[in-house]
Structure formats: structure tokens, C-alpha cells
Amino acid sequence: MPIQRQYSLPNCKLILQGLSDTEGTNLNPGKVLSILMSAECHIYGQESPLTGGQDFFESLVRQVSSYAQEFLSGISSPRHHSGKQELLELHRIDANLHRLTIFDGNVSRGNMAEQKPGRTIDLTTVQLFDLVEAIDQFFADSLTLPGFSLAVKPVSRRKAKSGEPIAEKVLPVAVGMSGLAVAALALFFVPIPEVQRPKEPQPQSDESVGNLETSPKNTPELGLNPVPVSEGLDSSRESTGIIDDSEQIETKENSELSLTTSREITDPAEIERLQSLLYDAIDESWTIEINADLVYSVTMTGDGYITGYKPINPAAADGVDKTPLPDLLNQKAVGRGNSQSTAKFKVFFSAQGFLEVEPW
Structure with a gap:
């Protein structure tokens, strides 16, 4: 009996259909989609979905994951490949537009075989990240293609070039109607703060005032914030806030007070x-x-x-x-x-x- 999995986002929907061959194993017999028969990728605003089989889906996952990593990091790196020509390709048009090309097959040009472009779809940055989220939901689903994996390697920051900050790249994604809807939903669950009258200050005796003046000052959190040091010590230790063992012993009482009063x-x-x-x-x-x-x-x-x-x-x-x-x-x-x-x-x-x- 065919098994169907669906991963839906506002601008993208990914539908996988296949069979299970896990009878006799410990992987929930009859519930694991282990053989992919067809994959459909519905993009909001497109009349017909992108469809294909196992090779189509694997190429989609590889290309979208690699392109998203390159787009966010700003570092160009080799795309994931499987040793054969990809059925899809993604490249950037401008800051908020990305072109997805689906190839129909190969055409011969002399002695060379080139891929023949078939269908092209222009994705906005919001649609692209919804597609990335749908793929992430697929990877989080342990009952769908459990043997499928994607080898993702971090890119070295040494290859980075000065360019647009990451905050400016993702800013168009964070604004718009979808962002306002999420913000409104989050504010709906914020509880109304309870207003309390300020308490009257309690008078202090002369004895307590005297103890307060002679008590050591509160120090910042142990090992993280600067602490008072004498003028003869190295100024670099004061700027970094690193405390040696002897200072930790002397300020133990004050450090415990700091940890209890910090928020x-x-x-x-x-x-x-x-x-x-x-x-x-x-x-x-x-x-x-x-x-x-x-x-x-x-x-x-x-x-x-x-x-x-x-x-x-x-x-x-x-x-x-x-x-x-x-x-x-x-x-x-x-x-x-x-x-x-x-x-x-x-x-x-x-x-x-x-x-x-x-x-x-």
C-alpha cells in the first residue's frame, strides 16, 4: 500500500510517495517510507508542481541545501554532487530573486553532450527559505527514507570575502506580511504584566550602616567580569577579567553574592x-x-x-x-x-x- 508524506510551508509544499520494505525489521513495519516512487514540489504562485522520481528528489535536496549554505555564508564553495549531472540547478539573479532550472535531458553539440534546459522558476528569498524548511522537515522525519543522508561540510571562514553582512541578507525574509503575522501571534501570548506598588524603604540602624560601610564591595561574576586590582598589577588582567586562584579565594564570599543577585x-x-x-x-x-x-x-x-x-x-x-x-x-x-x-x-x-x- 502506497505511503505518502507531506511537508507544508506557506509558500512551499513537498509531497513524497512511496512504499515500505521494512517488514521483518525493527523500523515500524508498514509505516516507514523506504522506497521513493514520486516527489512533488509545489511552489506558491506556480500553476503546476515540479515532479520527478528518486533522482529528481535527491538532486533537489543537494542543490537547494548547497545553494542556501552559499547564500547565507557569502562564501562560494563547490556544490554537492553525486558523480553525475544534476537534474536541477540554482543560481542567484539579485538580492531577492533566485532562478531554479530543471533540465529535460542531454542534447548533442558536436562531440559534446550538454544539458537541455527545460523549465525555469524564479523564487523569492521567502519562497527559497520555505523550500529549505520543507527539506529540513523531511530530514527530521525518521520514518521517511531513513537511509538517505546529505554530506554537508562547513566552509572555512578563511575563504570568506568582504561583502554584505548576514543581517542585511536575511532582512527581506524577516519583514512583510508573514513577519507581521508571526509577531502578532507572539504578542498575543505575552501575559499582561502585574503592577505592584513600590515598597516603603525600611529604616536602617546605625550599626547596620556602619557594617555596610566596612563590608567589601560586591564583585562581578567570578572569572567573567573585571575585579578591583592594585595599581602594581598588570593592566591587561584588569581588562580581561581573568582572576587567578588566590584572588578567587579572597573573593569567594562576594562572588557567591554576585551570582545570586545577577539576572x-x-x-x-x-x-x-x-x-x-x-x-x-x-x-x-x-x-x-x-x-x-x-x-x-x-x-x-x-x-x-x-x-x-x-x-x-x-x-x-x-x-x-x-x-x-x-x-x-x-x-x-x-x-x-x-x-x-x-x-x-x-x-x-x-x-x-x-x-x-x-x-x-
């Missing part, structure tokens, strides 16, 4: 936004090659300022000057202490030239 950002959307800002800031400033992997814990405020970093592996402590972290540290934001919300991220500098930023 940590927990909203997933806000963390994702700050993660993107941190990646772009470091990626644009990193120019010195390294010969060892470096890992840091980096603190960032809700305003997008870096207020501290801490080396995680031994090589990171020695190679910090080869990273842009010291230059990106914002001293004004550091001076505000725990009065601001912050989020922590794990920053990984690869010796091969790759950069990764993940929530801590």
Missing part, C-alpha cells in the same frame, strides 16, 4: 538573538590564525555588550591575544556590574579556522 536571561528567543550578535561580532573581528583549539566562556548583556570572558582549556589562556575578545570587551558595560541582565555562551575557536558559539 540571567532565560528567554530562548533573546538568547538566540544574542548568540547571533556575538557570532557576527567575533567573526568580523577575528583575523589572526591559531594553531590550537581555544574555548572560552563569554558573558554578554541584553544590550549586546561583552562584559567578560574566561578561558576553559589551557591553550585558551595563552592564545587569548590572538582572539578579538580583549578588544570586544566593553568597559562601560562592565562598570554597570550586576544591574543588567546577562547570558553566557561557549565560544570555540578552531585551529582550522571555524568559529562556533553556543549557549552555555
